[in-house]
Amino acid sequence: MLRSVTRRTARARLPIAALAVALAATLTGCGLLGGDDDGGTANPGPGGLEKTQIKVGTIPVVDVAPLHYAIDNGYFKAEGLEVTAEVVKSGHEALNGIMSGTLDITFSTYAATFTAQSKRIADFKVVADGLAAKPNHLMVVATPNSKVKKATDLPGKKVAITAQNTFTDLAPMAVMNVQGIDYSEIEWISMGLPQMLPAMLDGSVDAAVVVEPWVTKAMKEAGAVPVLDAASGPTAELPMSGYIAVAGPGKFATTSPNTIAAFQRALARAQAEATDRSKMEPMFVKYAKIDEPTARLVTIATYSTTLEANRLQRVANLLEQFGAIKGKLEVAPMIISSPASG
Numbered sequence: 001m002l003r004s005v006t007r008r009t010a011r012a013r014l015p016i017a018a019l020a021v022a023l024a025a026t027l028t029g030c031g032l033l034g035g036d037d038d039g040g041t042a043n044p045g046p047g048g049l050e051k052t053q054i055k056v057g058t059i060p061v062v063d064v065a066p067l068h069y070a071i072d073n074g075y076f077k078a079e080g081l082e083v084t085a086e087v088v089k090s091g092h093e094a095l096n097g098i099m100s101g102t103l104d105i106t107f108s109t110y111a112a113t114f115t116a117q118s119k120r121i122a123d124f125k126v127v128a129d130g131l132a133a134k135p136n137h138l139m140v141v142a143t144p145n146s147k148v149k150k151a152t153d154l155p156g157k158k159v160a161i162t163a164q165n166t167f168t169d170l171a172p173m174a175v176m177n178v179q180g181i182d183y184s185e186i187e188w189i190s191m192g193l194p195q196m197l198p199a200m201l202d203g204s205v206d207a208a209v210v211v212e213p214w215v216t217k218a219m220k221e222a223g224a225v226p227v228l229d230a231a232s233g234p235t236a237e238l239p240m241s242g243y244i245a246v247a248g249p250g251k252f253a254t255t256s257p258n259t260i261a262a263f264q265r266a267l268a269r270a271q272a273e274a275t276d277r278s279k280m281e282p283m284f285v286k287y288a289k290i291d292e293p294t295a296r297l298v299t300i301a302t303y304s305t306t307l308e309a310n311r312l313q314r315v316a317n318l319l320e321q322f323g324a325i326k327g328k329l330e331v332a333p334m335i336i337s338s339p340a341s342g
Helices: 018-030 062-072 091-100 110-118 167-178 193-201 214-222 257-272 277-287 309-321
Strands: 003-006 053-058 082-087 105-109 123-132 138-142 158-161 187-190 207-211 225-229 239-247
Touching: 053 062, 053 091, 062 082, 062 105, 062 123, 062 239, 062 257, 062 277, 091 105, 091 110, 091 239, 105 110, 110 123, 110 239, 110 309, 123 257, 123 309, 138 167, 138 214, 158 167, 158 193, 167 207, 167 225, 167 309, 193 207, 193 214, 207 214, 239 257, 239 309
Parallel strands: 053 082, 053 105, 158 187, 158 207
Antiparallel strands: 003 187, 105 239, 123 239, 138 207, 138 225
């Protein structure tokens, strides 16, 4: 069933994110914050690595293309690491995986991670940056027959998003806020990205907030037109996703600093090469399941090679601004500093 909600005020206290609720319930039932009593570092093995084989949670999206590129091209092996990419079905599963230890590191959106951190579900650490949105990467789009032709048409309309308190509603709201557009009357309808195009075509929604490759798919398959660039103005170059681990007694981020440093170096090497379309497009096709013609058109966002607290703090501030989290969340203590790559 689709869920809808209308925003009434920029600072209204919104319902707690579904992620936090689900994770809290899981922790209560399974004790996922537990671990062995040894909070120190495990004995390093060959090459100084505490673990030479690690599992990394991934989702089939363009954000993780450099990770797969690094695996396929032996960048992790050059650091003495064997990395296995484990596909997870959702952000809930990804964060539960690193808390339970079935995953060592996972890809996750910063919105989900920082929301969970604000609830103190676990001590999450940012291991590496993933992707920051560039123009045309995160867009509000509408089909040609929609009543929505421009951003000022959005109030009073139904707009599809993936979920409340995510980049798909918060980023457009931030842009509309500075443009003086009253978003409080928008009816946000939650659904999966694959369902958004059919919903626009059958009139169930008037517009949708989509990310690549769904931006390109909507334009290519239905002639969708851009209504608002949600990665512009206050959200320009907004960090969207990263690689997360959990710290604490017996947890990977505490016990394996050398392994994490090796992971950071290899991934940074791949992300530095991600500006080359000829290297990323095959990854889009193979791992994000995008057809080749669409892969050639997808907007390639910014794959950062370093972690900068002031950049990631923008996400936490956005979550606080619109009531997705309560109080100020300081991101700097969550960051595991990146070593020099090479």
